[in-house]
Structures are given as structure tokens and as C-alpha cells.
Amino acid sequence: MDMFQQAHQEDAAPLAWRMRPRTLDDYLGQPSLVGPGKPLRRMVEAGQLRSMILWGPPGVGKTTLADILAHASQSRLEHLSAVMAGVKDIREVVERARAAQGQGQTTVLFLDEIHRLNKSQQDALLPHVESGLLTLIGATTENPSFEVNSALLSRARVHVLKALDDDALIQVMRRALSDTQRGLGQRNIQVDDEVLATLARAAAGDARRALGLLETACDFTVPSSAPQGPGERLEAGVLDDVIGHTASAFDKQGDAYYDLLSAIHKSVRSSRPDAALLYMARFIQGGGDPLDVVRRLAAIASEDVGNADPRCLPLVMSAWDAYLRLGDYEGQRAIAHAAIHLAVAPKSNAIDQAWKKAQAFVASQPRLEVPTYLRNAPTKLMASLGHGDGYRYAHNEPNGYPAGSQHDCWPEELPVQAFYQPSDYGQEERFKRIMDWRAQLDRTADGNSD
Template sequence: MSQQDSLFNESNVYIPLADRMRPNSLEGYVGQKHLLDEGKPLRQAIDSKRPFSLIFWGPPGTGKTTLARLIAHNSNAHFITISAVLAGVKDIRAAVEEAKQYQSQGKQTILFVDEVHRFNKAQQDAFLPFVEDGTVTFIGATTENPSFELNNALLSRARVFVLKDLSFDALSELIEHALSDKEKGLGEYKLAIDEPCKAMLIEAADGDGRRLLNFLEIAGELAMAKDSQEDNSWLIDEQVLEETLTQSLRRFDKGGEHFYDQISALHKSVRGSNPDAALYWFCRMLDGGVDPLYVARRVVRMASEDIGNADPRGLSVALNAWDVQERLGSPEGELAIAQALTYLACAAKSNAVYTGYKAAMADVKSDPSYEVPLHIRNAPTKLMKELDYGAEYRYDHNEPQAHAAGQTYFPEDKGEQQYYQPVNRGLEKKIGEKLNWIRNRNRNRNKGRS
């Protein structure tokens, strides 16, 4: 086959470089050494030609589909691929019928479902019986956390393998292969790229091999569109790359795993009192296209969950930042959010309110519906007063030091509880001292009664 012929499929449709460069053997597969090194479970399964049902979970462009194809090829299995984005139950049934035909001929079928997290429960259940009875060996690919997106029945029958972003060295190797391969790659065109530009291209790919090869193909076309050199070679230089990489191409899936990982990193940086890391993750998310208002809402959560009453001003700062973002938009609002993040990161920390709230809610959900004690019930009518609603209630402002010592507020059958435990930091240190004073007065009052 000539190089020109390899650029088109049977329907005379152009095949992108990223698809042409898919390897035909494990030796040509780049990356994921933590899964494919000698002795690793996945490598052993491939070498033994006994594939089992599995799920590949990882970012885009890390080789999930390629690895599934290699497993099928290595085990001489029939390979059926369907996309969960486009397929329905009808397509699943058709794939199963096709697999049954091959099964009758003694041939194994691997059913590869791309973006399997897009299948709803009914669609997942549709092929589950055929995974169980061996009609198909299931391989799923997902960019989302399988434990959140796939039902337990399917998860229990498939082993999950996590694929990682391609390293700098792995992406560099992909570039070298693509530029030197004369049959499927760009070798025929004598393209060259120097190390600084290669590094620039790899950085823009952000761990995604498919993205890298797409960029390389575009850059090659732009380079060749210029005047050729005397030796009919072309250089992919910085100017060509700047034309290729015309916009921010950081990976940020607004509903996916990277989204939640980065939000988690931002929140934990604030909790860990590291304003620099908080700014970094905030800028990473902005660079990837996050809605700043979403971050503003999360900052309010941080103020209550991790700072609380140790510095109540944190909540006001967070709400003000949200307000600025809504009123002024970008970039003024983003700067206000950055200000709130750094304030919260530097503030005294306490999760006492958060912990107390959760403990109280847990009690409420597990307890019976205790009655409100009579002395703190509302008594707006004569009948209610005759029934002793509000009787014996002591109005705190009429008591010494504005505190009705010994008066109780919990249901009688519940007894007194202490959910809120102020920490010995920031304003909560003073709050704790005040509560200890109140509790001592209550104890002394109750001792006097006894």
C-alpha cells in the first residue's frame, strides 16, 4: 500500500493522522507502562490471549480505544465497537446477535462500548446477561468515574483499569514516530521540529495523544504551505505553532472527572491554608473555561465549612465576591473571587459549625419526633396559655447578665446535647470561652435546685 492510499479508508474518506498512527501491536503502543509492563495483570491477560471483561477509565487521548483493539487483535477475537453517545438498545441487540453468529463458529467477540458512562441503566442492563453468559467479552471506555456512572451489576463483572495522561516522554515518542513513519505518518514530507517547539507542542497537548497528533498534522500542513527549502524539507517553527495553537486548549471537562478533581484541589488548598495553591487551581479552572459563578458559590461553601465562626468575616468576603462577579463579570469579578480565596486560605480555620450541623442532622433523622417543651412553645391564644404553652419561660433579657441560667431548650426525652464544639483558634476561641461560662452558670443553677 502506498502512503497516499493509506490516507483514505474504503469509502475514500480521509483518515486523520491520529487514527492512522494507531499501532498494530503492543510493542508500538505508547504509554500506560503501569498497566502493560511485564508481569502486570492486564499484560498477563493479553499475553495469555484470555481477555476478560474490563473498563478503561482515563482522560481523552490516552489510548483506551487503541488498547481495546489491540486486545481483540492479540486474542484473535471478533471486535464490535459501539458508541454510547449514538447507540441505543436496538444497536446493543444487533451487536449481540452478531456476536452469537461468531460464537456458533467458535470465535470469541469483544464488544467495545466507547463513552460507556453515557448509557443509562436500561441500556447497561440490556447487554449485561450476554456478558454473564459469555456471548461477549465487554470492554468499556469512560472518561468519568465508573463508580458514579455505571451500575453495580456491571461494575461487579468488569475489572477497572485506570489510564493516565501521557507523559512528556511518551508524547515526544509519538511525535518522532509520526514524523518518521513514511507509510502511515508524515515521514514522506521531511518535516522537522526543534526541541523548544516540540516542548511547546507537547505542553499544548496536555497529556492527550490524539490532540497532539491533530496539532502536529495541522502544523505540518501550515509549514508545507510556506515556501519549501532547497532540500524539499519543512520546519515546524514557533510561528507555525502559534498559528496552530490559536486558543487555550487546556483540558477541563465541565461535568467530568477533571472538573471535580480541580474543584477538590482548590477547596483543599484553601483548607490547607495555602493561598498560592488556591490561586493556581483557580486560574487553571478559569483557563479551562469554568463558569466563575460556580467557583464563587463553592467559595461561599468553603467559608462556612472550613472557616466558620473562627472568622465570620470570611462568609461576608465570599458573598461580596459572588456579588461582584454577578454585577461586573470578567475580569473584575474574577479578581474579587481571587481575593476571597486568598482571604479564606489565610484565615483561622474551624469546621466546628459543619461538624455540629452534621451531628445534629444525624440525630434528627434517627430520633422520634420529640415534642417541644411546654415552656418554650409559642402561646398566641388564650387556649394555648390555659394549656401552659409558654408557662414558666424566663425571658433572658430580664435575667442577670441577659442569661436565664439553668433554662433548658432540648426536648425533655432527648436531654441536653453539645453538637457545636468551638476550636481554640480565631474568634471561636472567644466563643468557646463564652459557652463555657454559660454552661458553668447552668450547672451552678441546677446544683442550687438540687
């Protein structure tokens, strides 16, 4: 039984279920996919359904779209969940598809949470998608390029669905309020735009959640008279109790988790403290571990600030320690303290660049050896081999620096490389002046004062 048969039998079903669109013309959102002349619209009009993966956040209509596409193509629709179904279930679908094919009917397999497909499921499914026995429509909230088998991915086009904007969610709710057959239209409920806008914001792009909130809110309407006759009115005052804590959590292994950490990092790097705080608050409010934030800040301290402000790394480590000592509530302020300092601090990636250059150079020099005068000499044998001979103890030298290129600690057989190039920002500008002064001492010691 598909959704179009069930809709007539489940009058008591939740509003979100009853209001699921049945045609592309009823489907709201995703104009880049279902609008006039767009890929899925053209597919339906041509009557040729191709295997695809629908990638998008919860509540944007992935399952509904699959139902609509299958119905429009006059295909049988099979539903499976990659979490619940096993190889046996896939084989049973294949057998039913073969039987239907013998009667001239095509089969569409809607595979929910396709990113959780295991290897045995993939092996059982792949040849039948490849042969065309099954037209696959997969749904996922995760990036399929990371999560879906490459062989399967190559046989299905990925379509990206976006979270619905507030205007689309308001339109979804208005439609539910006016629909007398499947929605709430018979109750003649009056709702101001501001009330629906509040519900839309709380739904955060999720049409299913928006309709769920609306349905709950409409349990608290008051009698009202209107030009259309007696009815009900939904007041803004009930929304606080209906919405409650609206923070939407995210899968800690999913894209949103890493996207938020990326946004924090890039905001700090771009010296935007307010943006950094915004994404930090969203990350923590959505269930992210504050320690994941402070770990990222520790990386930023060396990668993006470095010696332009050497105080940043110890400040982050202190914030880390403060969080562990103070607990979550007060500790979050210590992390925010560090994040603001890093964002405002002068920036330099000179350390990051120097380290990458050093790694690349060493990789190209597999026979690199330590100069004899730098080697350790803990035994008489090692001393007799000249280990440590000629080493100049810096603290015994003028200015605490053993000047001269012959004491640059570099292997004699290799050309000297300048990995670290300090910037002109913050404390690093002072480092640059110190390094330039020492280079001049080297030139003087070598008899070249130019």
C-alpha cells in the same frame, strides 16, 4: 474492515489516524497495563481476552488498545457507540457473533462511551456478555462505578488509563516525524525538543491532539538543509498561531468538573491560597461556571472557617453579589478575593461538627418536646396551659444572660448535650471565653461556684 486494513487505504487520513499503533510493542503510555508482565500484556500472551472497561481521558488510546487486543486474540471486532446504537444494533451484533461462533471464531464488541448505555441496551447486551458469546471492551471517560450498570460492571474488569505525560507525547511526535511509511518521515522535518515540548504541553496528555497540532504546525515549515539532505524546519515562532487558545474544556457532568471543585475546597481548607487560585483558574478556563465556585466558597465559610472568622460568610455573599452586579470579568476578582480570605483565615469545623451532633441526637429522640416555658402563648387557652410561664427575658437580666441551669432552654427529660465546642483559633477563641464565663454564671446561680 478493521484499522489494520484501513491503514493501507487511507494515506490521506489525519496523521493521528495513520500513526495509531498496531501492536502492544508500538503502544506508548500505560506501562502499568501493557508493560512486561502487566495485566493486558499477559492477557495477550496467553491468548485469552476477558471483558473489560477502559476508563481514561480522551486521547490516551482506549480505542486503539481495543483494536490491538482484538487483533492479537484473532477475534472479530465489532464497533458500537452507546450514544448512536440502539437495541436493534446490539441484536445484529449478537446474530453476527453467533454466526462467527459457528465457524469457530470469537467476537469482541468495542462499546464506546459505555457510560451512556441505557437500560434497554444493557438488558439486550448483558446475557451475551455473561454467556461469553461477546467479549466486551467498553471505553469511558467517566467513572464507571457511578455510570455503568452494576450487573454489567461485575462481569468486566476496569482498567484505568492515565493521560500521557509530556515525555510520552514527545516520543509519539518523534515517531511520527521519523516514520516514512505512515508519518512525516519522507519530508525530513527538523524540530527542536523545545518546540515539541510546547506542543506536548498544549496537548495536555492527549496523543491524538498532540499529533493533530504537529500536523498543523508542519504546514508552516520552512525549507532547510541538514546533514541528511534537503528538508524542512519547524520554527517555534509559528506555534502561537497553531496552538491558539489551548484551554481544554471538560464535561460539566464528568469527573474533572467535580475533581476541580474538590481541589478548590481542599486547598482553601488547607490554607493554601495559591493552590486554590490555581484550581479556580483551571475550572473557569475550562468552562466551569464561576458561580459554582462561589457556591462552594459559601459552604466552606461555615463548614471549614465558621466562627474562627465570622466575616467570611458575609464576604462570600458580597462576592456573589458583586459577580452578579459587575459581570464576569471583574466579578471573577471578587470571587478570588473571597477565596484568598477564606484560605488565609483561621480554620474551625466546630459549626459543622456541632450541627452533625445535633442532627444525630434529634434523630435518636423522636419524642423530644419543647419545654412549657419556651412555648408560644398567642391565645388565652395556651396561656392557661402555662405556655410561657417562667420564661426570663434575657435583656432584663444582669449581663443580658438568664443564668442558671434551670433556664438552659433544654427539655427537662433529656440530658444536656454540648454540641458546639469552639476551637482556640481566631474569633472562636473569644467565643470560647464568653461561653466559659457564662457557664461560671450558671454554676454560681445554681449555688455551685466550683
